[in-house]
Amino acid sequence: MGLTGGIGAGKSAVAQLLADHGAHVIDADAIAREVVAPGTPGLAAVVGEFGPHLLRADGSLDREALGTVVFADPDARRRLEAITHPLVGAEAARRMAQAPADGIVVYDVPLLVEAGLAAGYDLVVVVEAPREVRLARLAGRGLPREQAEARMANQATDSARRAVADILVDNAGTIDDLRSGVDEVWSRLLAVQSIQSDQPEWSARPAG
Numbered sequence: 001m002g003l004t005g006g007i008g009a010g011k012s013a014v015a016q017l018l019a020d021h022g023a024h025v026i027d028a029d030a031i032a033r034e035v036v037a038p039g040t041p042g043l044a045a046v047v048g049e050f051g052p053h054l055l056r057a058d059g060s061l062d063r064e065a066l067g068t069v070v071f072a073d074p075d076a077r078r079r080l081e082a083i084t085h086p087l088v089g090a091e092a093a094r095r096m097a098q099a100p101a102d103g104i105v106v107y108d109v110p111l112l113v114e115a116g117l118a119a120g121y122d123l124v125v126v127v128e129a130p131r132e133v134r135l136a137r138l139a140g141r142g143l144p145r146e147q148a149e150a151r152m153a154n155q156a157t158d159s160a161r162r163a164v165a166d167i168l169v170d171n172a173g174t175i176d177d178l179r180s181g182v183d184e185v186w187s188r189l190l191a192v193q194s195i196q197s198d199q200p201e202w203s204a205r206p207a208g
Contacts, residue, residue, distance in 0.1 A: 001104070001189060002120070004112035004161065005127030007151050008134030010171035010178065014127050015108040017182040023189070024099045026092055028109040035087040036061050045083045050076070071150045085115065104189050113156035118164035122192055125185055126165035128158060129172045 003018070005011035012027075019025045035042040038059045047055060050069065056062050070077040092107060099105045109117065118124050129137075131152070138148040162168065167188060169181045 001106050001123040001125055002112050002117060003106050003108045003125050003127070004110060005169075005171075006134060006155050006158070006161070007110070007148070008137045009127045009129045010137075011108060011110070011127045013171070013175070013178060014125070014169055014182055014185075015106060017179060018104075018106050018186065018189075021182075021186045022104070023106045023186075024103045025106045025108055026095050026099075028088055028092060028107065028111075031088045031091045031095075032084055033063075035084060035091060042084060042087050046080065049079055049083060067151075068147075071147070071154055074154075077154065104193055110155070113161050113164055123166045123189065124164050125167045125169060126161045127169045127171050128161070129170070133172055 003011060003015055005014075015025050015027065034040075036046055037043065043061055046061065046066070050066065054062050054066050054069075066080070070080050092109075096105055096107070107121070109115075112118060112124065134152070135145060135148055139145060143151075167185055169178070169185060171178050171181075
């Protein structure tokens with residue numbers, strides 16, 4: 001399944017709850033950090049495109065400084081994505097291929113809608129919460145409101161995410177509310193897995 005949601009919606013919390021159920025979770029954000037780690041071709045390409053001033057003293061990428069650049073400039077964001085998206089996609093595909101054949105694989109990917117990946121999954125789960133709730137959560141993480149709003153503006157709209165969703169998870173409430181919602185999602189995933197097991201000729205939609 002593909003798992004997505006806007007910044008601050010609680011997608012990572014849902015991914016963790018699914019992992020607690022036994023899902024094999026692949027985190028696109030974590031991969032995105034790995035492909036630009038010190039010494040990688042990805043980091044060299046980013047520095048070549050945007051300049052060495054984005055390197056910290058220890059040789060790592062200053063992700064905050066880079067974020068300030070790309071979230072304020074759509075062209076810069078596209079140039080960054082042209083470098084990182086193929087690297088992330090290749091590594092994600094490698095990890096999916098190594099996942100247990102009888103397991104439930106969850107690809108936790110923020111830009112699922114923006115990258116047009118919805119057709120590649122048996123189910124798409126979208127986590128959502130009201131805008132002000134999300135902004136409050138982001139403020140609690142130390143992200144200024146102006147930057148949070150800029151990042152939201154560069155993501156898909158709620159309606160665009162709902163348009164591709166097979167399941168919507170409302171994360172406006174408590175963690176207990178969320179846990180109950182994820183329990184229901186897990187039941188749906190087990191049902192899909194059962195259908196696949198009963199139909200050997202069945203195949204997933206091609207990855208996008």
